[in-house]
Amino acid sequence: MLILLVEDDQPLAASIAGALGAQGWRVDISPLGEPVPASLMRDDYDALILDIGLPGIDGLETLRRVRAQGSRLPVLMLTARDTVEQRVHGLEVGADDYLVKPFAPVELVARLRALTRRHENRVAEVLSVARLRFDPKALRAWVGDEPVKLSRRECDILQYLMLKAGRVVQREQLVTLVPGWSGATSDNALDLLVSRLRTKIEPAGVRLRTVRGLGYLLDAGDDA
Structure with a gap:
């Protein structure tokens, strides 16, 4: 933040x-x-x-x-x-x-x-980037009209990334969002969570990119 x-x-x-x-x-x-x-x-x-x-x-x-x-x-x-x-x-x-x-x-x-x-x-009832939509209250996501099954941790990370779409989010910011995680959480644990989330949401025409040394960036893909 x-x-x-x-x-x-x-x-x-x-x-x-x-x-x-x-x-x-x-x-x-x-x-x-x-x-x-x-x-x-x-x-x-x-x-x-x-x-x-x-x-x-x-x-x-x-x-x-x-x-x-x-x-x-x-x-x-x-x-x-x-x-x-x-x-x-x-x-x-x-x-x-x-x-x-x-x-x-x-x-x-x-x-x-x-x-x-x-x-x-x-801030919003339903967040959207390209064809990806996320309802923060219901903790539900869709790629187009197809629902996407997400874990609670994936929901926490996705909501923040969508609110900050187009901007780099520091790794430390994402760690603080996940209940039970702390600064001692391994980089591998976060990388694995982001990798799983990326696989689920990129069919919506978004890109979840790793910015080396900084964090992650969610934005609309070139074909969105």
Whole structure:
């Protein structure tokens, strides 16, 4: 995942970036809210972590501007003051979740993973690339009109690849999607899972390519 972290406390920002980087996620850091709307228009972020107490425009005003330009990006707000009024205001302007300082890095990672998963599940009723279709709610896939039998792990991987179609997905990102897998999961296990999935879906006119040293890329084939 690519995450934009907006936090003016440099030691805290570095700590958060380290915790997220340990998951294989990439993090861009901004100490100010003003550049955020333009950054989200320019770069394809998966989530926004936004501190409320920023210099200049605060996190709530930053979020209001982000939502005003039509962004549906999942947003996790960080706050040092946990008041009902503040939470209600944040939710009204478009926050998806709150985390109160101080917090444990493991809780931040868990909340962010749950937040992006919920967001991806509601992005589309049925995902499609070329003649490949996938229903995230029913966990069903079709090549044209023919159903494709997939394991739960294959469904998890396919959904993420289809949401990121046309972009390289890092191997570490796919490992974190599979329940029970961790950074210790062997490369061979992931390669085998992707190979099985490739065999099942490429008749739909898609390509699932291995990008050496980076990860995988799903896109429409030349004949799609």
